[in-house]
Each structure stands twice: as C-alpha cells, then as structure tokens.
Amino acid sequence: MWADSAETSAEPGCAEEMALDIPEHVPSECVWDGDFEGFLGELDEPYRAAARLHDGPEIIWATNALRGNPAWIFTRHDVISEGYADYSRFSNLRGKAIGAVMDPGWLFLPLEADPPEHHEYRQILQPFFTPSAIARRGAEVQAQSDRLISTFFDRGSCEFVSEYAAIMPNAIFVSVMGMPPQMLAQFLAWEEQAIHGETDEDCLAARGAIMDYLSQFIAEQRRNPTSEIMQGILSGRIKDRPLSDAEIIGTCNLLFLAGLDTVFSSMGWIMRHLAMDHALQDRLRSNPKDIPAAVNEFTRAFGVSSPTRVVAKDMVYRGVPMKRGEDILLPTFLAGRDPRAWPNPHVIDIERKSRHITFGIGPHVCLGIHLAKRELQVMIESFLARMGNIRIADGDSFQFHTHGGIIGVDKLQLVWDRP
Numbered sequence: 001m002w003a004d005s006a007e008t009s010a011e012p013g014c015a016e017e018m019a020l021d022i023p024e025h026v027p028s029e030c031v032w033d034g035d036f037e038g039f040l041g042e043l044d045e046p047y048r049a050a051a052r053l054h055d056g057p058e059i060i061w062a063t064n065a066l067r068g069n070p071a072w073i074f075t076r077h078d079v080i081s082e083g084y085a086d087y088s089r090f091s092n093l094r095g096k097a098i099g100a101v102m103d104p105g106w107l108f109l110p111l112e113a114d115p116p117e118h119h120e121y122r123q124i125l126q127p128f129f130t131p132s133a134i135a136r137r138g139a140e141v142q143a144q145s146d147r148l149i150s151t152f153f154d155r156g157s158c159e160f161v162s163e164y165a166a167i168m169p170n171a172i173f174v175s176v177m178g179m180p181p182q183m184l185a186q187f188l189a190w191e192e193q194a195i196h197g198e199t200d201e202d203c204l205a206a207r208g209a210i211m212d213y214l215s216q217f218i219a220e221q222r223r224n225p226t227s228e229i230m231q232g233i234l235s236g237r238i239k240d241r242p243l244s245d246a247e248i249i250g251t252c253n254l255l256f257l258a259g260l261d262t263v264f265s266s267m268g269w270i271m272r273h274l275a276m277d278h279a280l281q282d283r284l285r286s287n288p289k290d291i292p293a294a295v296n297e298f299t300r301a302f303g304v305s306s307p308t309r310v311v312a313k314d315m316v317y318r319g320v321p322m323k324r325g326e327d328i329l330l331p332t333f334l335a336g337r338d339p340r341a342w343p344n345p346h347v348i349d350i351e352r353k354s355r356h357i358t359f360g361i362g363p364h365v366c367l368g369i370h371l372a373k374r375e376l377q378v379m380i381e382s383f384l385a386r387m388g389n390i391r392i393a394d395g396d397s398f399q400f401h402t403h404g405g406i407i408g409v410d411k412l413q414l415v416w417d418r419p
C-alpha cells in the first residue's frame with residue numbers, strides 16, 4: 001500500500017533512471033521512489049497524506065526527500081524518538097540537504113553541535129528560556145496578541161495567517177532580541193525566502209542577507225546591548241574562552257530561524273481546526289483552564305517540522321545498513337499521527353495527556369518550548385475570549401505548503417460573531 005502511495009508522486013517514466021542513484025547498500029524493500037514534499041501535498045491536508053507511510057516500513061530511503069536530495073526517512077513514533085535522542089548514532093552535524101542552502105562558514109548553534117560541545121552552547125541560552133523567564137514575558141505576549149487583534153476585530157473577519165500568525169512570533173522575537181521593530185516586515189520576507197525559497201540559490205541569498213544583518217546588529221550590540229539575551233550571548237564562554245564572532249552570529253541565526261516559522265505554522269493548523277470544531281470552541285470558552293491541555297494535544301496532532309540528522313558511522317540499524325554521512329529526516333508530523341503510539345491519531349482529544357515529540361526529545365529538545373506554548377495558549381485564549389462562533393469564511397480556499405521542511409498554512413480566511 002505504502003509503495004502504491006509513493007508511485008502517485010514519482011515522476012512517470014523516471015523511476016528506472018532514479019533507481020540508478022540508489023546506493024548499493026540500501027535494501028530494495030526500503031526504497032521509496034518519490035518526492036516526499038510533493039507527496040505531503042497530494043491530499044486535502046498533509047497529515048493524512050503523510051500518514052499513508054505508516055502502512056510501510058519504519059525506515060525508508062526516499063529518492064527525493066528534501067529539495068531533490070535523497071535521505072532516510074524514519075516513519076514511526078518510536079524510531080523517530082530514537083533518531084532524536086541517540087546522538088552516538090545520529091549526529092546533528094550538517095548534512096548534504098541542509099548544506100545546499102547554508103554556506104559552510106555559517107554556524108547554527110546549538111542545533112548543529114553534538115554533545116558534549118552542544119551542552120556548552122545550549123547553557124548560554126538556557127536562562128532566557130526557562131518557564132519562569134517565559135512567564136515574565138506573559139504580559140508582553142498578551143499585549144502583542146491584543147494589539148494585532150485590535151487591527152481587525154471590528155471588521156468581523158481576518159486573513160488569519162498574514163494578519164496574525166505571521167506577525168505574532170516575529171514581533172515577540174524582535175522584542176526578545178532587542179531588535180528594531182521597524183525591521184519586522186523585512187524579517188518576514190527574509191524568513192519566507194530562507195525556508196521556502198523556490199531554489200537553493202533563493203534560500204542561500206536570503207540566509208546571506210540574514211547573516212549580513214546579524215553581523216551588523218551584533219557589532220551595534222557590542223557597543224550598546226539592548227536585550228538581556230544579547231548580553232548573555234555576547235558574554236557567553238565555551239570552556240575557558242569567549243564565543244567567536246562566527247559562534248555568536250550562528251547562535252542568533254538559529255534563534256531567528258528556529259522560532260518563527262514553527263510557531264507561525266502551528267498557529268495556522270490549530271486555528272483551522274478550532275474554526276471547524278465548534279464543540280471544542282465552546283468547551284474551551286467555558287473552561288479556559290483546559291487550554292494548556294488543548295495546546296499539548298494540538299501540538300501532538302499538528303507537528304510542523306521535519307528536523308534532520310546524519311548517520312554518524314557505518315552501521316546496521318534495526319536491520320537496515322546505513323552509511324556514515326547519509327541524511328535522515330525525522331518528521332514530527334509522522335510521529336504525532338502514528339496509530340501505534342496514539343489510538344485514533346487523527347482525532348483531537350484534549351483528554352489524551354500525551355507525551356509527544358513535536359518539540360523533539362533528547363539533548364536538542366526545543367529550547368523555545370515554553371515560549372512557543374505560551375504564544376499558542378495566548379492565541380487560543382484571546383480569540384475565544386473575544387470572538388464567538390469562529391469559522392472559516394464561506395467559499396474560502398484554504399491553502400497550505402509542504403516544501404522547505406516545515407508544513408504550514410498559507411491562507412485562512414476567518415469570520416466570527418461579535419458578542
């Protein structure tokens with residue numbers, strides 16, 4: 001069944017030619033000859049499209065996994081979890097697919113470091129992302145949300161993605177970093193092109209522009225720091241030495257790219273579900289204390305990212321021969337919908353209390369998890385408190401994207417009743 005699914009997205013007539021590119025050690029039963037990102041876009045929503053892979057092997061070799069590059073894809077919750085956590089076999093050092101859109105001189109820290117160095121880089125950022133540090137930002141997150149809603153509330157409708165989801169996490173990021181708010185529109189444009197650019201060259205150009213901006217921003221921050229986090233990064237030390245300029249820029253670069261598209265995309269899927277699930281809207285409106293449980297369940301069901309690893313050494317893993325340096329995709333949207341881990345995985349049930357891995361697991365578990373959850377919680381609270389009967393506008397053509405390693409909603413026209 002899973003092989004049939006792959007056939008629907010493989011280019012007709014090119015299977016034989018592509019088969020020539022399959023490394024000899026890859027067992028034929030693992031080969032999935034298709035375009036993974038295209039496959040995710042085949043049905044009317046990517047979660048059900050992706051879930052077709054749950055009928056196949058737990059590890060597949062996709063001939064086109066990410067931007068035309070082949071990679072292993074782990075397809076089930078337990079093997080994906082192991083992929084995240086077992087850094088002795090699965091390394092976070094940069095692989096070929098990511099290398100195509102990153103200059104070798106650009107660092108991406110602490111994500112692209114393995115333990116024990118990883119721990120030292122992460123320690124520098126940790127104090128700014130603890131639950132208490134994020135709780136102190138609660139009023140600011142609420143104020144940003146209120147400000148955005150006030151721009152469209154009286155209209156009784158909004159295009160949720162461009163008027164709220166895209167702006168909200170960016171505005172918080174800019175404030176946390178102490179960056180000038182007038183840069184917001186430019187950041188949005190760079191970020192969109194860096195992650196979802198049509199070609200590798202487009203992505204590289206946007207990432208280069210971000211690096212240039214960060215380099216100039218950091219020079220200014222050295223003279224006049226405007227945020228606690230920048231002070232922490234600039235004074236950060238690895239063992240007995242200060243961070244180099246490349247490490248400082250690489251740390252800011254990761255913060256820039258890790259926490260924007262992920263929150264923005266999650267918001268789109270969650271709001272789309274809420275707009276269609278009026279019973280849940282009513283329940284959460286009457287019982288706002290259930291909203292944190294809803295955020296947990298939503299994030300299980302609406303994983304958006306597909307982080308990567310590289311095979312750390314030649315090995316046979318779960319019976320599959322793998323070679324050092326090969327790319328691996330660990331899609332959180334496959335882990336969160338695996339029926340072996342979650343009964344009725346496509347059903348949103350806020351009673352589940354699941355320990356899911358949408359924010360990763362192991363040493364690289366998302367550093368921004370408390371901030372992300374706070375932003376999602378404030379979004380749900382703010383919309384439900386102020387708007388009745390939120391729904392998708394009649395005739396709205398819901399649009400989404402599946403390319404660039406993050407699945408997200410492009411357009412979601414909402415309407416509501418005003419109390």
Ligand code: HEM
Pocket residue numbers: 084092109110111112122254255258259260262263266303304305307308332357358359360361363364365366367368369371372
């Ligand atoms: C719903 C929103 C988010 C999701 C789904 C998400 C998901 C993830 C995942 C799956 C990882 C693990 C990557 C890996 O193991 O390779 C990760 C790491 C990370 N995330 Fe998030 N993230 C979100 C929001 C944020 C936010 C708001 C920030 C804050 C700026 C952030 C900062 C980071 C950082 C710095 C790492 C790397 C941690 C390390 O390498 O030790 N994330 N995230």
